[in-house]
Amino acid sequence: MITVRYFAGAREAAGVATEQLGGPTSVAALRAALTAAHPRLTDVLPKCALLVAGARTTSDDAQIPDDATIDVLPPFAGG
Numbered sequence: 001m002i003t004v005r006y007f008a009g010a011r012e013a014a015g016v017a018t019e020q021l022g023g024p025t026s027v028a029a030l031r032a033a034l035t036a037a038h039p040r041l042t043d044v045l046p047k048c049a050l051l052v053a054g055a056r057t058t059s060d061d062a063q064i065p066d067d068a069t070i071d072v073l074p075p076f077a078g079g
Contacts, residue, residue: 002068004034009074010048013040027052028060030070049073 001022006014015038024030027050035042050057051071052064064070 001066002030002064002070004030004070004072006072007074008076010041010044010072013044014038014072015040025064026060027057027062027064030064031060034072044074045072047075049075 001020002024003018003020005018006016011017014034021030021033024033030050031045035045051073052062053068
């Protein structure tokens with residue numbers, strides 16, 4: 001089971017702040033599962049940074065370990 005935490009606009013698009021998922025083992029599979037469960041994420045998710053167990057992940061081939069926490073972070077305004 002992995003925990004997905006949504007922040008700012010991603011939370012609004014998902015309609016939840018946190019959820020637990022079983023099954024996705026790669027970032028590509030996670031993206032597919034998230035957009036299937038929350039269609040409003042389709043436009044937001046490609047712009048988001050994904051932190052897998054605290055480390056930014058840019059590769060869709062990256063593996064997600066069991067019990068990982070995934071943070072979905074949209075771009076933030078400001079500096």
